[in-house]
Amino acid sequence: MSIENNITELQKELQPIAVQLVAISKTKPNEDVLEAYHAGQRIFGENQVQELVAKYEALPKDIEWHLVGHLQTNKVKYIAEFISLIHSVDSLKVLMEINKQAKKHNRVIDCLLQVFIADEDTKFGLDHAELIELLRSPEFTELENIRIRGLMGIATNTENERIVKEEFYELKMLFDGIKVTYFRKQASFDILSMGMSSDYKLAIEQGSNMVRLGSTIFGKRVIKHFKAK
Numbered sequence: 001m002s003i004e005n006n007i008t009e010l011q012k013e014l015q016p017i018a019v020q021l022v023a024i025s026k027t028k029p030n031e032d033v034l035e036a037y038h039a040g041q042r043i044f045g046e047n048q049v050q051e052l053v054a055k056y057e058a059l060p061k062d063i064e065w066h067l068v069g070h071l072q073t074n075k076v077k078y079i080a081e082f083i084s085l086i087h088s089v090d091s092l093k094v095l096m097e098i099n100k101q102a103k104k105h106n107r108v109i110d111c112l113l114q115v116f117i118a119d120e121d122t123k124f125g126l127d128h129a130e131l132i133e134l135l136r137s138p139e140f141t142e143l144e145n146i147r148i149r150g151l152m153g154i155a156t157n158t159e160n161e162r163i164v165k166e167e168f169y170e171l172k173m174l175f176d177g178i179k180v181t182y183f184r185k186q187a188s189f190d191i192l193s194m195g196m197s198s199d200y201k202l203a204i205e206q207g208s209n210m211v212r213l214g215s216t217i218f219g220k221r222v223i224k225h226f227k228a229k
């Protein structure tokens with residue numbers, strides 16, 4: 001299967017059920033991104049700031065770039081001008097920096113709060129208590145140049161579907177609870193980013209409306225930037 005075919009097939013599967021596809025192009029060359037682009041794909045995601053900036057500069061300007069990997073405070077400035085969605089906000093500190101850099105560019109940056117749901121301690125994200133603490137903090141309510149669009153989570157990297165399903169279920173419950181409690185009047189709190197190549201069907205069953213697919217589209221990555229094992 002070609003990249004173009006993969007995009008066409010996935011869009012056929014996802015569009016009717018209103019699930020957004022983020023094509024994760026990390027470690028893949030610009031030609032691969034362009035092939036997906038020519039098949040109609042416009043949303044692409046990267047997990048490293050440096051690679052994201054390089055691709056943004058080289059590729060068509062109507063691409064919507066998402067950051068899905070951990071974001072360090074000192075790197076926010078490099079993406080603030082153009083980033084469409086940051087999936088991986090995991091502290092008030094980084095959110096305040098995103099707000100500050102967004103203000104410099106006179107824009108509002110859409111963000112997801114990354115929630116830790118996996119049964120592994122290598123992954124980033126807020127736990128439930130930290131999430132609530134962030135949402136209740138006075139500093140948070142003053143941020144005018146960020147908009148929280150929803151939540152993101154990464155399930156445990158396991159063959160055991162029951163575990164993965166439970167983690168996604170929990171995140172969906174949390175999303176619904178947070179929405180009615182903290183975002184009742186904000187219709188824009190509407191994104192639940194969960195599901196990667198190995199588990200996106202389970203994620204959709206549990207209520208995901210945004211999936212992040214890399215290898216399903218572009219084939220296996222030689223360098224594993226993300227999964228530790």
Ligand SMILES: *Cc1c(COP(=O)(O)O)cnc(C)c1O
Nearest residue numbers: 024068196197212213214215226
């Ligand atoms: C790499 C990555 C993906 C895509 O992984 P695949 O298994 O190739 O689909 C999704 N989300 C995040 C956060 C990633 O780092």
